[in-house]
Amino acid sequence: MPKLKSLLDLEELRKGIIASKDPSKQCITICSGTGCHAYASEKVADTFASELEQQGLSEKIDLRRTGCHGFCERGPIVVIFPDEICYLSVKPDDVSEIVSETLVGKKIIERLLYVGDDGKPITHENDIPFYKHQIRLVFGDNRLINPQSIEDYIGLGGYEALGKVLFEMTPEDVIEVVKKANLRGRGGGGFPAGIKWETTRNAPGDAKYVIVNADEGDPGAYMDRSLLEGNPHSVLEGLMIGAYAIGANQGYIYVRQEYPLAVENVGVAIEQMREYGLLGEKILGTGFDFDVIVHRGAGAFVSGESSALMTAIEGRVGEPRPKYIRTAVSGIHGRPSNLNNVETWSNVPLIIKHGAKWFGGIGTEGSKGTKIFSLVGKVNNTGLVEVPMGMPLRDIIYNIGGGIRGDKKFKAVQTGGPSGGVIPESLLNLPVDFDELSKAGSMMGSGGMIVMDEDTCVVDVARYFLDFLADESCGKCIPCREGIQQMLVVLNRICEGTGREEDLDTLADLGDMMRDCALCALGQSAPNPVLSTIQYFKEEYEEHIQNHRCPAGVCKELINYYIDPEKCQACMICMRNCPVGAIDGGKNIVHVVIQEKCTKCGTCLEVCPPRFGAVSKLSGVEIPEAAAGGIKVR
Amino acid sequence: MEQQDLSKVDEIIDKYESNSESLIQILLDVQNEYRWLSRPILSQVCERLDIPMTHAYHIATFYKHFSLLPQGRHPISVCLGTACHVRGATRLLDRVVQAIGIEPGQTTPDEKFTLNTVNCLGCCALGPALVVDGEYRSNLNAKELADIVASAD
Amino acid sequence: MSTEEREKQNSSERQTRRAVSDRRVEGVTQPIAPAVEAARQVELTINGQAVEAWEGMTLLQAAQSVGISIPTLCHHKELSTYGACRLCSVEVIRGRRSRIVASCIYPVEDGIEVLTESEKVAKHRKIILELIQARWPWVDKELLEKYGAQPGRFEEKTDFCILCGLCVRYCTEVKKANCLGFVGRGAERQIVIYPERAIEMCPTCEGGNMGCRSVCPTGTMPNEFAHTGPRFGKKLPLAYPVKSYSEDNVREVLHTVGDWRMPWVRSQTMPGK
């Protein structure tokens, strides 16, 4: 591969790539992201390859494995270009039919299409409601490129922004544009990237570092993975532009090792860049030298915190340190170090290409551009969605997410992960941006959006997050380590029905202290899930404490399964399915749950035929006494 | 216990040019190779990198990926992340526990399976999710789990 | 200015100078403070009192230089800073912004107003004391009373060790012996001793008295290793949790040192320095 020694070389290469691609040629793209992979998309792709081979079509039709499209739940996703016919949940068995019917016969296979609410099938990906309301600036190219091919990226205008920066802009110009665009960090705090870059640039020291934070510790969020996995070059290009602006020659990518495909694709991307001379010395013939090292994280949420992450890169335990001196001034080895999130970096080439004004035209006053959310939980359409900042929560959940699963009622949405909070139904019209979410007592975080229905107990949710944090905090400082453990003690007793009158005050006091006194942002934000659920669902806490009742029927100690003798048909299904033999009864004898034996696994409720609907969950009420010797079914 | 062959440890350390800054990367590669960090392995790493055991052991116990006990040939990790949690991850975990007969953190006596829980696998839209032998799987039922158990060697 | 006043000022200045050269970066053992002569003077107020300090000093040092005492637990001036107990939290006001910071690490800044006993500080300190009390039931009564702490408010789980990390820093930084370290994280974090190393190093440490024991504010650290470890057979464990030593050990230590209650009432001198 010839090294690119000038801007002209790059442009020639791009022209060559574009010329070699015939836009009218048929191309089958198969999503090979982790989600689709779990649904055997590799097998589908292999079957396509051999099917094309067999039919002698390999030359005529292209095959491309792409990154995640976002609608992982309906994977494997196959899109056929140039018509952009979108097939969902494709099985290897469907392949030969797709080849002969659609590719050769130009006919559409309806059964593989998305079916809209009105029962009508939808052919094109972009018409599916899940996609229709999105604006996919950052995430959109994922579906078009093979993440392991730098040529695919370059063919779509890749490294054009880098060229522009290196040849037409001074580092100060670049910082000015990023500041003007008001690009705010997508990894948590929403700190303006341009200002951080400037601080790092101006900090004394010759050696400086730029770092990609791909630790993505928020359980329930996976946009960073999909972006790094599906379009690694966009992140790397952003990183290089940042390095140029800041005056850094060394970059790091901190990626969790639980993401093997992301690690692999980033590795391949870096190799390809080296081959083309896009990394190394004198990049594109300029005086700019730059290289990147991949550092795998070994599994610790707290190591995603900036000072901890930098300590880990030095090979030490990834514990936070007090940041009274900012990492932009003193980071890795005490040198100025600029850390940004995956999504933040991949916004950079776009801003350079289209300008600050264009970027500023999207989003709200204080939050510009788009944000990718991981829309998961109890919604109909789960997946990754990219929307302009400021879109009301309701639109995201109902228009894109298709509303709540089953006939359930919406209860709350959790944003910001373990550092965030819940947002109740009354705030559904909230425009989603950094500031509005903070005002509502939650936060943007990295973009997790977990939708909860009426079957979710908010006390249990708070307990879930605290449990997570008790394990994931580094345990260094007392406010966080001891505070979380004591909060958990209180939450556990509330969930078990032994809560005390003063418990809510105790939680508030602890939370107050932790917010102010904990050493790092993990401990400072750890009370959020608790305090925000108390703020919006105080009655639910009080029900637990005063009436020993869990209104959502979740807290095991507060519920009982009960078989209504009037409704039971003695079908014996639940009896047979109960894993602990806790159901008494027999043929023609009404069944009864033996409460002492019941482990409250809920199997009986699940298996009782809906037409009988005899099993129910009781909470906070007396269980009616069963008749001795059993009752005969009427 | 039979003597462990530590030549791979040396190879890995050589690859990182005995740089103590690469300690976490080295331990990750060693863990992937040997499936656990035994005491002789840790001692060897410390000696070669000239670092105190206090340092290596803290790292080995701090990060979730490292294991100080032998692991089974087929690691199973069940996701208990938020997205999976609200969609019944605990019930999936119960099914797995029933299918292989061990609790999270344990290894079967025949060293076939090790069961662990993790906090997010990054395929939250498929939840509840688990990963077995590096393969990501979505909401397996009892029958599918039984098949996995039967087909593992 | 009277001679007395001048004397007082001089002595506080001497103290500050010493403090500056003592300054160490968190987690790093070498002092990095600029030469005292080069340091810039900084003016701030602490509890309403005007204080002159040098750039690079911490709020704690500045406060101590004028005789204002702030309770500390994980701090020792001879060791690297750590900033983990947060007992030394104070309120810092700049303009209309107020925030709580750990005074043992927060560097002095021009024009800030520091309150070491504000209402907020007192409220938080009370809870921190209650949390410590739940782990180590012998917290200084006077201090508990001063902040109105209510012992028993939180569930007790007596581990004795409160993870201040003084012993680890002492062993690593002063003795360079590496017998002690942290393991685990979060609620599972603890201090372990490495017997193989300890049996080699501890018997000669401070004349057989294990220097780390003199910095341990809770009396958790056993002295068993000074005389080889009787509880271990031939095969020494790789690491051994310090907290597994019995309550008797702690009580005995408390008994022998008599009035020793918490570190801020103890001498700040350190063996082996």
Ligand SMILES: Cc1cc2nc3c(=O)[nH]c(=O)nc-3n(C[C@H](O)[C@H](O)[C@H](O)COP(=O)(O)O)c2cc1C
């Ligand atoms: C406990 C903790 C975990 C964090 N984890 C991540 C993470 O996984 N990914 C990330 O980008 N930022 C994470 N952050 C935020 C980072 O500290 C940092 O603010 C961010 O990476 C800066 O990039 P940005 O300005 O582009 O958002 C975490 C913060 C804390 C306190």
Ligand code: SF4
């Ligand atoms: S707040 Fe928590 S995670 Fe952060 S330093 Fe303290 S103990 Fe560690």
Ligand code: SF4
């Ligand atoms: S043993 Fe003592 S000195 Fe060491 S961390 Fe525990 S309380 Fe602190």
Ligand code: FES
């Ligand atoms: S992995 Fe295929 S759509 Fe997400």
Ligand code: FES
């Ligand atoms: S929460 Fe389970 S995969 Fe993310």
Ligand code: FES
């Ligand atoms: S003395 Fe300052 S944090 Fe412990």
